[in-house]
Structure formats: C-alpha cells, structure tokens
Amino acid sequence: MNTPLLHLEGLTKAYPGVIANDGVSLTIASGEIHALLGENGAGKSTLVKMIYGLVKPDAGEMQMHGEAFAPVDPRAARGAGVGMVFQHFSLFDALSVAENIALGMETPPPMRALADQIRAVSETYGLPLSPDRVVGDLSAGERQRVEIIRCLLQEPSLLIMDEPTSVLTPQEVDILFETLRKLSAEGTSILYISHKLEEIRALCDAATILRGGKVVGHAVPRERSARDMAEMMVGSSLATPKARAHDVGNVKLAVEGLSIASPSAFGMPLRDVSFEVHTGEVLGIGGVAGNGQDELLSVLSGELPCAVGMVTCDGRDLARDGPDARRILGVLAAPEERLGHAAAPNMSLTENAMLTGAAREGLASRGLLNWTKTRAFAERIIAEFDVRTPGPENAARSLSGGNLQKFVIGREVLQRPEVLVVNQPTWGVDAAAAASIRQALLDLAAGGAALVVISQDLDELMEISDRFAALNEGRLSAPVPTAGLDVEQIGLMLGGAHGMEVAHV
Amino acid sequence: MDLSAINPILLIAAMIAAATPILLAAIGELVVERAGVLNLGVEGMMITGAVCGFIIAVNTGSPALGFIAAAVGGAVLSLLFAFLTQVALANQVASGLALTLFGLGLSALMGQSYVGIKPPRTEATPLGALADIPVIGPIVFGHDLLVYLGLAIVAGTWATLTFTRAGLVLRAVGENHDAAHALGYKVKRIRTAAIMFGGACAGLGGAYISLVRVPQWTEGMTAGVGWIALALVVFASWKPWRVLLGAYLFGGITQLQLNLQGAGVAIPVEYLAMSPYIVTIIVLVILSADKSRAPGSLGRTFHASS
Numbered sequence: 001m002n003t004p005l006l007h008l009e010g011l012t013k014a015y016p017g018v019i020a021n022d023g024v025s026l027t028i029a030s031g032e033i034h035a036l037l038g039e040n041g042a043g044k045s046t047l048v049k050m051i052y053g054l055v056k057p058d059a060g061e062m063q064m065h066g067e068a069f070a071p072v073d074p075r076a077a078r079g080a081g082v083g084m085v086f087q088h089f090s091l092f093d094a095l096s097v098a099e100n101i102a103l104g105m106e107t108p109p110p111m112r113a114l115a116d117q118i119r120a121v122s123e124t125y126g127l128p129l130s131p132d133r134v135v136g137d138l139s140a141g142e143r144q145r146v147e148i149i150r151c152l153l154q155e156p157s158l159l160i161m162d163e164p165t166s167v168l169t170p171q172e173v174d175i176l177f178e179t180l181r182k183l184s185a186e187g188t189s190i191l192y193i194s195h196k197l198e199e200i201r202a203l204c205d206a207a208t209i210l211r212g213g214k215v216v217g218h219a220v221p222r223e224r225s226a227r228d229m230a231e232m233m234v235g236s237s238l239a240t241p242k243a244r245a246h247d248v249g250n251v252k253l254a255v256e257g258l259s260i261a262s263p264s265a266f267g268m269p270l271r272d273v274s275f276e277v278h279t280g281e282v283l284g285i286g287g288v289a290g291n292g293q294d295e296l297l298s299v300l301s302g303e304l305p306c307a308v309g310m311v312t313c314d315g316r317d318l319a320r321d322g323p324d325a326r327r328i329l330g331v332l333a334a335p336e337e338r339l340g341h342a343a344a345p346n347m348s349l350t351e352n353a354m355l356t357g358a359a360r361e362g363l364a365s366r367g368l369l370n371w372t373k374t375r376a377f378a379e380r381i382i383a384e385f386d387v388r389t390p391g392p393e394n395a396a397r398s399l400s401g402g403n404l405q406k407f408v409i410g411r412e413v414l415q416r417p418e419v420l421v422v423n424q425p426t427w428g429v430d431a432a433a434a435a436s437i438r439q440a441l442l443d444l445a446a447g448g449a450a451l452v453v454i455s456q457d458l459d460e461l462m463e464i465s466d467r468f469a470a471l472n473e474g475r476l477s478a479p480v481p482t483a484g485l486d487v488e489q490i491g492l493m494l495g496g497a498h499g500m501e502v503a504h505v
Numbered sequence: 506m507d508l509s510a511i512n513p514i515l516l517i518a519a520m521i522a523a524a525t526p527i528l529l530a531a532i533g534e535l536v537v538e539r540a541g542v543l544n545l546g547v548e549g550m551m552i553t554g555a556v557c558g559f560i561i562a563v564n565t566g567s568p569a570l571g572f573i574a575a576a577v578g579g580a581v582l583s584l585l586f587a588f589l590t591q592v593a594l595a596n597q598v599a600s601g602l603a604l605t606l607f608g609l610g611l612s613a614l615m616g617q618s619y620v621g622i623k624p625p626r627t628e629a630t631p632l633g634a635l636a637d638i639p640v641i642g643p644i645v646f647g648h649d650l651l652v653y654l655g656l657a658i659v660a661g662t663w664a665t666l667t668f669t670r671a672g673l674v675l676r677a678v679g680e681n682h683d684a685a686h687a688l689g690y691k692v693k694r695i696r697t698a699a700i701m702f703g704g705a706c707a708g709l710g711g712a713y714i715s716l717v718r719v720p721q722w723t724e725g726m727t728a729g730v731g732w733i734a735l736a737l738v739v740f741a742s743w744k745p746w747r748v749l750l751g752a753y754l755f756g757g758i759t760q761l762q763l764n765l766q767g768a769g770v771a772i773p774v775e776y777l778a779m780s781p782y783i784v785t786i787i788v789l790v791i792l793s794a795d796k797s798r799a800p801g802s803l804g805r806t807f808h809a810s811s
Binding site for chain 1: 683
C-alpha cells in the first residue's frame with residue numbers, strides 16, 4: 001500500500017475540565033473521501049483544528065506524506081497543502097469575492113490575475129461566481145462557493161469540509177458532490193464532517209466515528225445503514241421520532257394575504273403569503289435561507305407588526321398584539337439565530353429562561369422576578385432536553401451551538417404552546433438530539449398544538465410535517481400533504497438551484 | 506463692517522494650516538477604526554504629543570526633533586490603550602475615555618515649567634521660486650513641512666488600504682476578527698500596530714497646535730480638537746479623502762468665521778462660532794448617504810477562543 005496522505009497517531013488535547021480528543025488515530029489515503037462522524041462535543045472540531053494548525057495537540061503526532069507534520073498556524077497548514085471550508089463561513093461581508101479569496105492565500109497574484117484564476121476555477125468545477133461582487137450580497141450557497149474556490153486555488157492535497165451541506169438545496173448538494181468526486185478523482189483527499197448520514201453513505205469511502213473524544217469505530221459507509229452509524233455515534237440504540245396518532249382539528253392559526261417589506265436592507269419582502277394551520281397539525285415550510293423565512297417568523301412572533309386581518313389565531317386578529325401579548329395567548333416562536341435573537345449571549349441560562357418564559361410560566365408578578373422558580377424552569381429545560389452544561393448559571397454563549405439550540409427549543413416547548421413557530425429547529429444539532437427535538441415537536445402536535453416548522457432540512461420536514469409548502473422569493477406555494485411527495489419534487493417546488501450547473505469536464 | 510479687510514489668499518492659506526491638526530488626528534483614528542478598534546483617547550494622545558513636542562523643541566531648539574518626539578509620545582501613550590484593550594481585554598470605550606483624562610493630567614504635569622515660553626519657530630518649507638508664484642504660491646507652496654506630511658499621510662493611507670495586501674489584511678481584521686483569526690492573521694498584533702500609528706498621528710497633530718498654531722504651551726490647549734477628529738472619522742464614513750474634505754471644511758470655516766468676527770459682521774458671535782460644526786456635519790451627512798458603513802468588528806473585544 002502507498003504511503004497514506006495523512007496519518008494521525010494518538011492525538012490528545014485537553015481543555016480545562018474536558019478531554020476533547022483522547023488518543024485519536026486516523027489515516028486518510030490519497031484521493032479518499034473520509035467522513036468524520038460524531039455527536040456535538042464528540043471532538044470533531046478540535047481534531048480538524050489541530051490538523052489545520054489552529055490548536056496545538058498536547059500529545060500524539062501527525063504525519064503527512066510519511067513525514068512529521070506539526071503546523072504552528074493555519075498558514076503553515078495551508079503551506080503543507082491543507083485547505084479548510086468552515087462551518088460558519090469565515091468570510092468578510094464588506095469585501096469583494098476576490099479580496100476574500102486573496103486573504104486566504106499565502107502569495108496572492110495581483111487582483112486582475114486573481115480574478116481570472118477565480119473565473120477559471122469556478123468554470124472548471126461548475127461553481128459560477130463573479131469575483132467583483134461584495135460577499136454581503138451573496139446567498140449562502142454562493143458564499144460556500146467562495147470558500148471552496150479559496151481552498152481550490154491553493155491546490156490542496158487535503159480539503160477539510162465542516163458541515164458543508166447544512167445550508168444548501170438538494171440540487172446544490174448534488175452539484176457540490178459532483179465537485180467533490182471530481183476532486184477526489186484528481187487525487188485530492190477530503191475529510192468530510194457532517195451529521196447527515198445519508199449524504200455520507202452516498203459520498204464517502206471511509207468513516208471514522210468519534211464519541212467522547214475517542215475513536216469508537218471505523219466503517220465503510222456504503223456497507224452500513226444510516227441507523228447503524230447513528231447508533232455507533234450515540235453508543236446506544238436510536239429512537240426514530242414517531243408521530244402518535246393525532247387528530248387534525250379546527251383552523252388554529254390563519255395567515256391571509258400577508259405582504260410586508262423586510263426590515264433589513266438585505267432581507268426579502270413577503271408577497272401575498274396565505275396558509276392555515278389546524279390544531280394537531282405540523283405545517284412544514286421549506287426553502288433556502290434568505291427567501292423570507294426570518295421575515296415570516298418575525299411576523300408570526302409579533303416582532304414585525306403587520307396590517308389588520310393578515311394574521312389571526314382562533315379568529316382573533318393578532319395585528320395589535322406584540323410578542324408578549326401573543327405569548328399570553330399561547331402563540332410562541334423560536335427564531336433561527338441562536339445567539340442574539342433566540343438567546344442573549346452574555347446572560348445566564350436562567351435569565352434567558354426568564355426572558356421568554358416570564359408570562360406563561362408565572363415567573364414574574366407585579367414587576368418582581370421570581371428567580372427560584374425561574375431557576376427551576378431552566379433546570380427542567382436542561383434535564384428534559386439533555387442540554388450539556390454544568391448548570392443554569394452559565395452564560396448562553398458558553399454552550400456549543402447544538403446544546404444552545406436544544407435549550408431554546410426546549411424553553412418554548414415546555415411552555416405548553418398552542419401555536420409554535422420554529423425556524424431551523426435542528427440546525428447544527430447532532431442526530432440523537434435532533435431526533436429528540438423532532439419527537440418533542442411531534443408530541444406537541446399530538447397534544448393539540450398547531451406547529452409551523454420552517455427548515456432547510458427537507459428530510460426533517462418530510463419526517464415530521466403533515467403538510468408542506470415552499471417559500472421562494474418571499475412567496476409561499478400552496479401547502480400540499482407530505483405523504484407521497486419525494487425530495488426531488490420538493491426540490492423543484494423550491495425553485496431550482498439558483499443558476500448552479502453540474503460540472504461538465 | 507469691512508469685508509475688504511479679509512485677504513482671500515491669506516485666508517485660504519490659513520484655512521489649510523488650521524485644518525492640519527484635525528486632519529492628522531483624524532487620519533490616524535481612521536486607520537485605528539478600520540482595524541476594528543474604537544480609541545476615544547485621541548484628545549489625550551494629542552495633548553501628550555503637544556507637550557512632548559514642545560519640551561523637546563524648546564530644549565533642543567529644533568522643531569523637527571520636537572515633532573518626532575511628539576509622534577513618539579503619542580504612540581507610547583497609545584501603547585497603554587493597546588495594553589488595556591488588546592492584552593487585558595478591557596472595554597474600549599472606558600479605556601479610551603480614561604486615556605483622554607490621563608493624557609490631559611499627564612501633560613499638565615509635564616508642562617508645568619514650560620508655561621509662557623516661546624518655542625523655536627517652524628519655518629516654511631523652502632520651495633524656492635514656487636512660493637513666489639502669485640496667488641498659488643502662498644496658498645499651495647507657502648506652508649511648513651507638516652502640512653505636506655499630513656496630505657502625504659492621507660494619500661498614503663488611502664493607497665495602502667486600497668491597493669496593498671497589508672491594507673487588505675487590516676480591513677479584514679476590522680471587518681470580522683474571528684474570520685481573520687481563523688485564516689491565521691495576528692489580530693492583536695495588527696491592531697496594536699494600528700493603535701500606535703493612530704497615537705503617532707494624534708501626537709503630531711497636537712504638536713502642530715503647540716509649536717505652530719498657537720505657539721506656546723498652556724494646559725488643555727487642544728481644546729476638543731481630538732473629539733472633533735473622532736466625529737469626523739464617523740461622518741467621513743471611514744474614507745480617507747472624505748476625512749481630508751471634512752478637515753479642510755471644518756478648518757476653513759473656523760478660520761473664515763474668525764475673520765468675519767474680526768470684520769465685525771452683524772451676525773451674533775455664537776452663530777458664527779457654531780457654524781463650522783453645523784456645516785461640516787451637514788456636508789458629511791449628505792455624503793455618507795451611500796451604503797458605506799462602519800467596520801463590522803468596530804469596538805468589539807477580540808478574544809481568541811481556540
């Protein structure tokens with residue numbers, strides 16, 4: 001056998017109170033697409049940060065092409081041929097595409113030559129991108145192309161991709177996979193991190209599974225079922241969310257001819273959106289982020305005032321009710337942006353529980369806050385939704401994204417909503433936790449609540465919603481029953497892949 | 506009222522000189538803010554530069570050495586701010602205000618025995634025959650070196666930010682420090698360098714007041730110029746040429762209204778005195794109506810989390 005491209009042996013990294021990686025060993029061959037699997041907090045991010053030179057291992061060694069490899073910083077790693085596409089895009093909004101790419105290169109050519117190179121690479125790999133555009137104006141899929149092209153221009157021998165498909169439509173995912181397979185055929189190895197096991201089965205040659213910072217198994221994804229791999233990740237058998245038999249009742253929430261301008265400059269106005277949600281029903285709304293999802297949630301939560309007659313609950317007009325008044329009526333919402341919208345980053349979990357729970361949980365009376373009760377409420381959320389944190393006195397920002405997501409969803413679910421609107425309920429959450437969040441949502445519906453679930457994850461919507469509608473350019477398609485729809489049809493409902501084309505070379 | 510007493514050529518030349526301290530301080534602060542740091546200590550660094558420059562110029566007899574000392578003084582004081590905000594991760598607003606108060610007190614202490622002394626004269630740049638050209642000569646070529654240095658710094662800052670890799674990295678750090686860190690740029694080091702550049706420029710601006718404009722030393726003699734420079738950076742949308750425009754506008758109208766007061770125009774003095782502020786703000790607000798905005802990480806504390 002040839003020398004592997006990258007070989008890790010016994011990598012260990014400890015942070016105060018937690019061992020993030022404990023003796024991790026891993027081998028990636030040239031041209032291999034290698035999946036790295038694990039729950040939130042299993043140590044995947046720490047491991048790739050060590051390969052990319054952002055974090056120094058406490059013990060263990062790395063070899064590249066059979067030689068010792070110990071990057072002191074990302075520059076050294078890039079110099080050795082490692083490229084990384086980040087989960088949270090590491091782009092600069094106010095700068096142009098070409099400037100963003102130049103920042104990721106060691107010795108960028110003059111701007112004009114660079115622009116030509118960008119055009120050439122984007123054509124070769126079927127990733128259309130104009131070098132002069134300002135990144136702030138790009139869609140999520142286009143931003144990801146910027147990151148990928150930034151890596152490809154370095155001609156890396158190893159490309160690390162951290163959750164690359166979480167923001168893409170099915171068609172965009174297909175194009176990305178085409179590109180990755182092409183790269184792999186040219187001899188570039190890919191280390192691929194994802195929670196989406198079906199994708200890994202479709203794409204990857206080998207998988208390494210981490211749990212609690214240790215390697216717990218290797219697998220050939222094509223030969224394993226997604227369920228098998230999920231159980232290896234979690235270390236126990238996994239419960240598929242099951243809808244209890246439930247009856248769909250009367251119309252609970254009705255939206256009629258909702259048109260409203262977006263409050264933000266880069267936002268999308270809503271155009272004549274109408275739908276009804278019945279008690280005991282889950283309405284799934286799919287679509288690529290930036291097509292009016294945030295605006296729809298703001299209108300339903302009461303943050304963005306709309307005209308009389310557009311939103312009614314049980315026949316009662318909600319136009320004059322702000323978020324707090326709606327909470328008292330039982331209309332609750334959990335926005336997508338966890339830090340800064342759903343939760344106040346620097347406040348403790350107890351304080352965050354107070355912020356939305358005060359009215360319905362009776363946490364405040366006559367202007368005085370009942371901290372004992374609030375703390376108990378926060379502890380209940382932590383226990384029931386398996387939020388991994390030392391305690392409710394910790395700041396929201398100290399939690400990992402997935403854990404905070406569990407907390408903000410749990411906080412709304414436990415307030416016994418009659419109508420619950422959620423945007424991206426399982427974004428960045430691992431398989432086991434996502435399953436439990438979906439289960440909680442289904443249980444709510446079974447208990448008679450009306451749910452609106454806005455998500456980019458179509459598999460999720462197929463799994464839990466009774467009816468499905470697509471949001472595109474601020475317009476909502478007519479809701480159709482989910483039973484009998486396949487992902488391909490839905491993808492077409494979403495309005496296609498925004499000018500993407502499959503690589504033809 | 507006698508408007509004929511105002512000599513337009515001398516007036517324009519004086520406008521340019523009056524704008525120079527603001528210009529120097531503002532262009533330095535612009536670089537600092539483009540790197541994502543809000544340093545409210547401009548006034549403190551200016552007054553410290555003013556006293557350092559004055560002391561050295563008086564003791565050595567050389568204005569040039571004075572200006573160098575002023576730049577060094579401002580930069581050294583700004584290092585204190587850099588230490589507080591970049592190493593100790595203190596709040597930038599509070600640290601900047603503290604720096605201003607500290608600078609005012611420190612300069613008063615240092616300058617105690619220099620009150621009432623005249624500094625050596627700063628000569629006009631010897632440009633020979635150019636200065637003798639009628640009209641253009643006194644306006645364009647009759648100034649001391651610092652006026653030209655200020656213009657050169659503006660041009661240099663603009664060119665560096667727009668065309669060089671160093672400028673791009675600086676903007677990137679100011680725009681999104683987490684992303685810049687993830688790409689491997691030294692956020693703190695770059696910011697510290699920017700802060701020192703801002704301190705040096707503010708120091709030069711202060712010394713221009715104590716060595717050329719006034720020229721003598723009195724406590725608190727910068728009288729709020731540092732705050733005007735700070736406001737100018739914001740109203741100029743963090744763009745170097747607009748800072749130049751704003752500084753000249755402000756300096757110009759200040760000079761003009763002094764002349765009008767001297768000529769006995771029948772407008773109450775209070776209105777004349779407030780006119781530079783109003784006109785500068787109006788013009789720059791109109792200019793900033795395009796979609797330019799503050800650097801994304803401005804004023805936020807950077808804490809490397811990896």
